[in-house]
Amino acid sequence: MEAIACETFADALAMVSEERAKYAMIPIENSLGGRVADIHHLLPESGLYIIGEHFQPVQHQLLGVPGTKLTDIKKAHSHEQALSQCRNFIRELGIEAVIHADTAGSAKMVAEIGDPTQASIASSLAGKIYGLDVIRERVEDRLGNTTRFVIMSRTRKDPTPRDGDCMTSLVFQVRSQPAALYKALGGFATNGVNVTKLESYITDASFEAAQFYIDVEGHPEEAPLARALEELQFFSAKLKMLGVYPKHPYRTEYSA
Missing domain, CATH: 3.30.70.260 (ACT domain)
Structure with a gap:
């Protein structure tokens, strides 16, 4: 199936409600970060039904522009959930966490500004797409980090x-x-x-x-x-x- 990116979870649910997409795949909780904000308000009001669940292992990388050293970094940009899954690592480095709409978007922003003091916490794929170096691998606070998703549909199955x-x-x-x-x-x-x-x-x-x-x-x-x-x-x-x-x-x- 073709994947359609949405800016918010509400937008993703609306795409299904308005028959512009068949399903919405929504993260509901993470083994490190806990519940995903606003989801439990959005699901009952969406008029959609849960027809499946998926557990996705999550591995985070610290990404920076080519040539960046770990000691150069002052700020780490990422989605709120990703930052919460790496809070111990961020605290150990003594850097500032900056919230973005999504992990890949933060990688794109770091690549565009080209500042070695700015880093992104995102996937290795995001780093590859936007030409960033992996400064530190597996920066999530605990191995086995997993996010549970639910699959939403207009009709019950x-x-x-x-x-x-x-x-x-x-x-x-x-x-x-x-x-x-x-x-x-x-x-x-x-x-x-x-x-x-x-x-x-x-x-x-x-x-x-x-x-x-x-x-x-x-x-x-x-x-x-x-x-x-x-x-x-x-x-x-x-x-x-x-x-x-x-x-x-x-x-x-x-x-x-």
Whole structure:
């Protein structure tokens, strides 16, 4: 398929909503940098569905104009997530981190200004494209750095339980009362459903309503998850299914 670059995640989702693209591939979390900002607001409001997930190993290089020495560098430019994945390295060098819209764009900027005091944290491919030298390889703070992406579509493409292991993603709100979240999640525990991700964020100015994003293992047609979702629906004020999709092999490989 042809890849279409977008300036923002919102633009990528809009491309799919407006039928200018078939799918959007959106980063949702990173093993070092944590959650990707704004994604959990964007996904429920997009009107799209998660139909797949992908785990991408990420390796960062420190790039500079040809002839740059490590001691020359005063600033490192990159995307906010990439900078957070290399925070220890940046701190050790004592250089300033400068946020850009994306990693490759920061490499292009460093190549254009030609200043050896300015560096980019990006991929080796970006360095090759823009003619930059690799000043230091693998500057991420820990080996195994991985980003999880979700694949978004206008239409749901739920697999059947017979197709193999599945993941289910949804958002819900709970009533503003004591132990509401505890009761809402109780069904997952009593039915043996594994919750792999749970995050909350405020949805209004009163700070009274919290919305939760949750990923769980299983298919809604399977009895354990069906019972857990029934209990969740009873205790939650709102519940919206974001998608049912095949469980990526990375989850099994990593746990093994």
